[in-house]
Amino acid sequence: MDISPEKLADAYRLMKTIREFEERMRSEYQQGKLPGFIHIYRNQEAIAVAACLDMTNEDYIASTHRGHGHCIAKGCEIEAMLLELACKEDGLCNGKGGSMHIADMSKGMLGANAIVGGGPPIAAGAALTAKTLGNGAVSMAFIGDGASDQGTVAESLNLAVVLQLPMIFMYENNRYAEFTKSPKPDGRIAERAGAFGMPAEVVDGSDFFAMYDACQRAIMRGREGGGPTAIEAVCNRYYGHFEGDAQAYRNQAELDAERAVSDPLPRFLADPRAAALTEEKIAEINAAILEEIDRGFEVTYAAADPTPDKLYTDVYIHYEGRLQ
Amino acid sequence: MKMSIREAINQTLHQEMERDERVIVLGEDVASDQGGVYGITDGLPAKFGLHRVIDTPITESAIVGAAGGAALTGLRPVAELMFVDFLGVCLDQILNQIAKFRYMFGGQARTPVVIRTMIGAGTGTGPQHSQILYPLLAAIPGIKVVTPANAADAKGLLTTAIRDDDPVIFCEHKALYMDECEVPEGEYLLPFGQARTAVEGSDITIVGMSRTAVIAEEAATQLAQKGISAEVIDLRTLSPLDEGSVLESLTKTGRLVVVDESNPFCSMASEIAGLAVERGFDTLDAPVKRVTSPHTPVPATPCLEANYVPSVERVMAAIEETLSY
Numbered sequence: 245m246d247i248s249p250e251k252l253a254d255a256y257r258l259m260k261t262i263r264e265f266e267e268r269m270r271s272e273y274q275q276g277k278l279p280g281f282i283h284i285y286r287n288q289e290a291i292a293v294a295a296c297l298d299m300t301n302e303d304y305i306a307s308t309h310r311g312h313g314h315c316i317a318k319g320c321e322i323e324a325m326l327l328e329l330a331c332k333e334d335g336l337c338n339g340k341g342g343s344m345h346i347a348d349m350s351k352g353m354l355g356a357n358a359i360v361g362g363g364p365p366i367a368a369g370a371a372l373t374a375k376t377l378g379n380g381a382v383s384m385a386f387i388g389d390g391a392s393d394q395g396t397v398a399e400s401l402n403l404a405v406v407l408q409l410p411m412i413f414m415y416e417n418n419r420y421a422e423f424t425k426s427p428k429p430d431g432r433i434a435e436r437a438g439a440f441g442m443p444a445e446v447v448d449g450s451d452f453f454a455m456y457d458a459c460q461r462a463i464m465r466g467r468e469g470g471g472p473t474a475i476e477a478v479c480n481r482y483y484g485h486f487e488g489d490a491q492a493y494r495n496q497a498e499l500d501a502e503r504a505v506s507d508p509l510p511r512f513l514a515d516p517r518a519a520a521l522t523e524e525k526i527a528e529i530n531a532a533i534l535e536e537i538d539r540g541f542e543v544t545y546a547a548a549d550p551t552p553d554k555l556y557t558d559v560y561i562h563y564e565g566r567l568q
Numbered sequence: 569m570k571m572s573i574r575e576a577i578n579q580t581l582h583q584e585m586e587r588d589e590r591v592i593v594l595g596e597d598v599a600s601d602q603g604g605v606y607g608i609t610d611g612l613p614a615k616f617g618l619h620r621v622i623d624t625p626i627t628e629s630a631i632v633g634a635a636g637g638a639a640l641t642g643l644r645p646v647a648e649l650m651f652v653d654f655l656g657v658c659l660d661q662i663l664n665q666i667a668k669f670r671y672m673f674g675g676q677a678r679t680p681v682v683i684r685t686m687i688g689a690g691t692g693t694g695p696q697h698s699q700i701l702y703p704l705l706a707a708i709p710g711i712k713v714v715t716p717a718n719a720a721d722a723k724g725l726l727t728t729a730i731r732d733d734d735p736v737i738f739c740e741h742k743a744l745y746m747d748e749c750e751v752p753e754g755e756y757l758l759p760f761g762q763a764r765t766a767v768e769g770s771d772i773t774i775v776g777m778s779r780t781a782v783i784a785e786e787a788a789t790q791l792a793q794k795g796i797s798a799e800v801i802d803l804r805t806l807s808p809l810d811e812g813s814v815l816e817s818l819t820k821t822g823r824l825v826v827v828d829e830s831n832p833f834c835s836m837a838s839e840i841a842g843l844a845v846e847r848g849f850d851t852l853d854a855p856v857k858r859v860t861s862p863h864t865p866v867p868a869t870p871c872l873e874a875n876y877v878p879s880v881e882r883v884m885a886a887i888e889e890t891l892s893y
Contacts, residue, residue, distance in 0.1 A: 304641060306637070328674075335674070336673075336674065336676075337672060337673045337674035337676070338674030338675065339674070340671055340672055340673075340674050341672045341673060341674060345668075345672040345673070347672075347673040347676060347677070348676070349640075349673065349676040349677060350676075354637065354640060354641075355669070355672075355673060357665075358664075359660055359664050359665070362660060362661075362664060362665055364633075365629055365630050365632070365633020365634050365636070365637065365661055365665075366633055366634075366636055366637035366640065366661075366665060367637060368630060368633065368634040368637060369633060369634035369635060369636055369637020369638035369639070369640065369641065369645075370637045370638065370640065370641040371637075372592075372594075372622075372634055372637070372638045372643070373637075373638045373641040373642050373643050374641075375619075376592060376619060376620070376638070376643060377642070377643075383637075395629065395657075396629045396630070396633065396660070396661075399627045399629050399630035399633075400630055400633070400634075402625055402627060402630070403624065403625065403627055403630040403631075403634060406624070406625055407622065407624075557675065558670050558671050558674060558675035559670070559671050559709050559710055560670065560710065560712070560734045561670065561678065561733045561734050562732075562733070562734065563712075563734070563761075563808055564759070564760055564761025564762075564808040564810075565761055565807060565808025565809050565811075566809075566811070567709070
C-alpha cells in the first residue's frame with residue numbers, strides 16, 4: 245500500500261480534526277450551547293478518513309445520523325459545519341438541517357440522514373449518475389450495524405449488484421444499534437452483503453492503514469467498472485447513542501476495555517508507515533486544528549440566526565401555490 | 569392529432585428523452601418488450617438503449633430512492649412506481665428524503681425527479697392496486713402532485729414535470745389510459761398551478777381532478793339537457809393548487825360540488841371545501857357538497873367497486889341537493 249507524505253499528513257489531520265471538533269462540540273453541547281440531537285463519532289475516525297482520502301468532490305457519500313466525521317473527511321469546512329450545527333443562517337444548510345441533516349453538495353456530501361437506512365438508496369442513485377455519465381466517480385453509503393437490518397439497505401445492495409453500480413457499502417459496525425448490543429457476530433454483515441454477489445470484507449476499523457488499503461481497492465474497483473464492494477469496518481462506539489445517553493445498558497468494565505484498544509489515533513502514530521510524520525509536524529497540525537476550531541466557535545456564537553422569512557424559503561425552487 | 573393518454577405519455581417520454589440525454593427512465597418492466605403493464609414505455613429501450621431505460625428488480629424503495637439520488641447528482645430521472653399503492657413500501661424515500669432535500673440542505677439541492685404512478689379504482693384490482701392516495705402526497709411540502717384528466721393535459725403536464733427542477737409525482741388514472749382527445753403536435757408544455765375550465769357555466773361549480781374531472785363533465789352534459797348551466801373546473805395539479813380559479817368560479821355560481829375519488833377524510837374534496845368556506849364564504853349561496861369514495865378500502869368485486877367510486881348519479885344527486893337549498 246502506497247501513501248504519500250501529504251496524504252499521510254492529511255489522514256492524521258482529518259482524524260485529529262474530527263476528534264477535537266467533536267470533543268469541543270460535546271463540551272459546548274453539555275453547556276446547552278448547541279441545539280438538537282448530536283451523535284458522536286469518536287474512535288471511528290479512521291473509517292471516514294480512510295474512506296474519503298482518495299475521493300474528490302466529484303465522488304459522493306451518503307452519511308448517517310453519526311455524520312460529523314464523514315463531513316470532515318469529505319472536506320466540509322469546519323466553520324460552515326459549526327454554523328450549521330448551531331443552526332445559524334450562514335451554516336451549510338442555512339440552519340435548516342442541523343447535525344442530523346447536514347450536507348454539502350459542493351463536496352459530494354449528500355447529507356447526514358436522520359432515518360436509519362435512509363442513505364443507501366440515495367447513494368445508489370448517485371452511483372447510477374456516475375455510471376450513466378461514465379465519469380469514473382464512485383458513491384459510498386455509510387451504514388451502521390443497526391441500519392444493516394433495514395430493508396432499504398438490502399434493496400440497495402441488490403440494485404447495486406444488478407446494475408453493477410460504482411458503489412461502496414461502508415458498514416461501520418460499532419456493535420451497538422442505539423441502546424441494544426448487536427446480536428450479530430463480527431463479520432456477519434459482510435457475509436450478508438457478499439451473499440448479494442459483491443466482494444465483501446471485514447476490516448479492523450481502528451486500523452487506518454488496513455482501512456485505507458481496503459478502501460483504495462473498493463474505490464478503484466468502482467472507478468474501473470467493477471461494480472460494488474462492501475466493507476464491514478469493525479469498531480466500538482465510544483460514547484452513547486446520542487450525547488447525553490447515560491449508557492446504563494453498557495457494562496463499564498467492558499466499555500473501558502473497548503475504549504483502550506479501539507482508539508485509531510495512537511495506533512496510527514505508532515505504525516511504522518506513519519514514521520514520515522515527525523513530532524514537529526504533528527505539533528504543527530494539532531495547533532492549526534485547535535486554532536481553526538476556536539475560530540469556528542467564535543464566529544458561530546457571533547453569527548445571526550436565520551430571519552423569520554427563512555421558514556418559507558427553499559421548499560421548492562419554484563412554486564405556484566401558497567406556503568402559508 | 570387524436571391520441572389516448574397512454575399514447576400521449578409514451579410520446580412525451582420519447583420526446584423528452586430525445587431532447588435531453590440526462591432524462592432516464594427506471595422501474596419495473598419498463599424495458600420489457602411490451603413497455604410495462606400498459607405499454608407506457610413502449611419503444612424506449614430500442615431507441616435510447618438499456619443504459620437509459622433501466623429495468624429494475626421489484627424494489628420500490630431502491631427505485632424511488634435511487635431516482636432521487638440520481639436527480640440530486642445531475643440526472644433527470646423518470647421513475648415508475650407501478651401502482652401508487654406501493655407507496656406503502658417506499659414512502660420514506662419520498663416523504664423524508666426527496667421532498668426535503670432542498671429545504672433541509674438550505675437550498676443547495678436540486679432534485680428534478682418525476683415519479684410516474686398509476687392511481688384509481690374501476691378495474692377490479694382490489695384494495696392494494698386501486699387507491700388514489702394523492703391527498704396524502706399533496707400534503708407533503710417539497711413535492712408537486714399532478715393529476716391529468718385527458719391526453720393533451722397528460723402531454724403538457726408531463727413535459728413540464730420532466731423539465732421542472734423540483735420533484736413531481738405524476739398520477740395516471742388507469743381507467744383513463746385509453747381515453748382519446750386531440751393532442752398538440754410537437755413540444756407542448758402546460759404550467760403547473762393552473763386549473764382547466766373544462767365547461768363554462770353559471771349555475772353551479774363542479775370541481776374534479778383526474779377521473780373525477782371526466783365524471784364532472786358528464787354530469788355537466790346531463791345538467792345542460794335540463795337547462796342547468798354547470799361550470800366544471802379540472803384542477804390538473806393538486807400541488808400547487810389553483811385556488812384562484814375555484815374562487816373565481818364561485819363568484820359566478822355561488823354553489824360548489826367537489827368530486828374526488830379519494831377517501832373522504834383529509835381528501836382533496838375537504839381541501840377545496842375548506843378553501844371555499846374560508847376564502848369564498850361570501851360567494852356561497854348553499855352549503856358545499858363533497859362527493860368522494862367512502863371511508864373503506866377499494867373492494868375487488870366489481871359490483872361493490874361500482875358503488876365505491878363517485879358516479880355521475882351521485883354527483884347529480886349532490887348537485888340537485890345543492891341547487892334546491
